[in-house]
Amino acid sequence: MAPAPHDAAPWPYAELDLEAVRAAGHRAVPFREMVLKVHQRCNLACSYCYVYEHPDQTWRERPRTMPDEVRDAALSRFAAHARRHGLTRVRIVLHGGEPLLYGHERLAELARSARALFPEGCRVDIGMQTNGVLLDEQVVAMLLEHGIQAGVSIDGVAADHDRHRRTPNGRGSFAAVERALTLLQKPENRPAYAGLLCTVAAGTNPLACYEQLRAFDPPAIDLLLPHANWESPPPPVEGRATPYADWLIAIFDRWYTEQSPPRVRIFEDAVNLVLGGAARGEQLGLSPSGVLVVESDGAIEQVDALKSAYEGACSTGLDVLRHDFDEALGHPGIVARQIGRAALAGECLSCPAVDYCGGGHYAHRYRRDAGFRAPSVYCADLLTFVRHVYGRVAASLRREP
Amino acid sequence: MPEEVIMSTASVETPSEDRWIPLADVSDLPIESLAAETSGVLGRSLRQVLDGLADTDGVISAFGSFVAED
Numbered sequence: 137m138a139p140a141p142h143d144a145a146p147w148p149y150a151e152l153d154l155e156a157v158r159a160a161g162h163r164a165v166p167f168r169e170m171v172l173k174v175h176q177r178c179n180l181a182c183s184y185c186y187v188y189e190h191p192d193q194t195w196r197e198r199p200r201t202m203p204d205e206v207r208d209a210a211l212s213r214f215a216a217h218a219r220r221h222g223l224t225r226v227r228i229v230l231h232g233g234e235p236l237l238y239g240h241e242r243l244a245e246l247a248r249s250a251r252a253l254f255p256e257g258c259r260v261d262i263g264m265q266t267n268g269v270l271l272d273e274q275v276v277a278m279l280l281e282h283g284i285q286a287g288v289s290i291d292g293v294a295a296d297h298d299r300h301r302r303t304p305n306g307r308g309s310f311a312a313v314e315r316a317l318t319l320l321q322k323p324e325n326r327p328a329y330a331g332l333l334c335t336v337a338a339g340t341n342p343l344a345c346y347e348q349l350r351a352f353d354p355p356a357i358d359l360l361l362p363h364a365n366w367e368s369p370p371p372p373v374e375g376r377a378t379p380y381a382d383w384l385i386a387i388f389d390r391w392y393t394e395q396s397p398p399r400v401r402i403f404e405d406a407v408n409l410v411l412g413g414a415a416r417g418e419q420l421g422l423s424p425s426g427v428l429v430v431e432s433d434g435a436i437e438q439v440d441a442l443k444s445a446y447e448g449a450c451s452t453g454l455d456v457l458r459h460d461f462d463e464a465l466g467h468p469g470i471v472a473r474q475i476g477r478a479a480l481a482g483e484c485l486s487c488p489a490v491d492y493c494g495g496g497h498y499a500h501r502y503r504r505d506a507g508f509r510a511p512s513v514y515c516a517d518l519l520t521f522v523r524h525v526y527g528r529v530a531a532s533l534r535r536e537p
Numbered sequence: 538m539p540e541e542v543i544m545s546t547a548s549v550e551t552p553s554e555d556r557w558i559p560l561a562d563v564s565d566l567p568i569e570s571l572a573a574e575t576s577g578v579l580g581r582s583l584r585q586v587l588d589g590l591a592d593t594d595g596v597i598s599a600f601g602s603f604v605a606e607d
Contacts, residue, residue: 165596168596168598169598169599171598171599171600190599227598229599229600244546245542263600265600267548287600291595372565391578392577392578393577394578395576395577395580396577396578397577403578404578404581404582406586407578407582408585408586409559410559410560411559411560411561411582411586412559412560412561412586412594413561413582413585413586413589414589414592414595415597416595416596416597416598417597418597418598418599422593422594423596423597424596424597425596425597426596426597426598427596427597427598427599439599441599488554488557489557490554490555491557491559492557496594523552526552526557526560527551527552529579530552532579
């Protein structure tokens, strides 16, 4: 395996002092979630895809489909990790490319194998992040039988969705996704319905987007800021200083006043953080990352959102055929995601909102001269959004902050 | 929802620029009973904050379209 080209990221690769971190008492946090790249190709060609349309092109050199040998090694390594650390709950996320290209029979076999390998007392949640195009009745039956929950990517109303999420020949995919979501909404299928993932498009109508997502009656929604960094900033919106915050706030204000709204993780995280709790997502807060990715060739990697930064940005140099997951716990890229404030830039540490925005998504901090120790490219948006949430919650509690 | 946490949709307060203190630390409200009695988003969040006290690692996951049923 080629050495990782981490010269492009001074932090953490040249600047993080692992010895000092250990001496300060850092305790590695075991991995709770393994993202399995079971298939490297996709049946859509979305304009913003961080796998295919961003600097990292390592997908070209990896096997299209994860070989059984790699699948078995990945599951065994994760099960051994769970046993060693006494984990009582883990999650496996089937991902790609498009995971349904792996084949529903192979997905079923994978789920059977996974549950057989983990120690008694360790709950294994299995999820799949899909574009939904191939999700038909046969697939839903398999998901139900094997306890797999599907998260479906959809970007709001048909026109907005189809602008970005198209087939390779340019046709929009909304109609196909709508069919899939109609299936998942049936009462007998709901155990297989995890939720919706929507990439924020700041120039669109936020409430129309939210109402469209709500119409699919999802158990959960995540609103994901498009992956961007200082070298490749997010698309601006003319006349708006904080277009992404404005878009999120419009939906937040609707969501916050609903009696039984769906779970929206970035909003729940924001409210929990201002109340003194912790975040569970990557976009806010200072919680440690417990995620590891296994690529189709067996490479053990950091979260794949880093593909938006530079070629090879996810690499650890480890692979499941030769290395335990515990070896990844000492990798500087992993350690940097588990040390909270110590990984943040000086500008972040002097910001009054630091505990709430937490520097933003790690991938969005990337700047060539600093690596991953810069404020988020969404800094102004995050500050505006978090300030608004803080104000709403403070007003609800009728207490001065 | 108890009267003290009934919100106005127009109410937004501005945090201090020096430090934004976590609201649960300064509210002087009994958080356990508040969590039990409050409906809507705020009540759910208060219960999540209380439940989270038992999770010392509090790790994040990569996919927000899956939210664990706690």
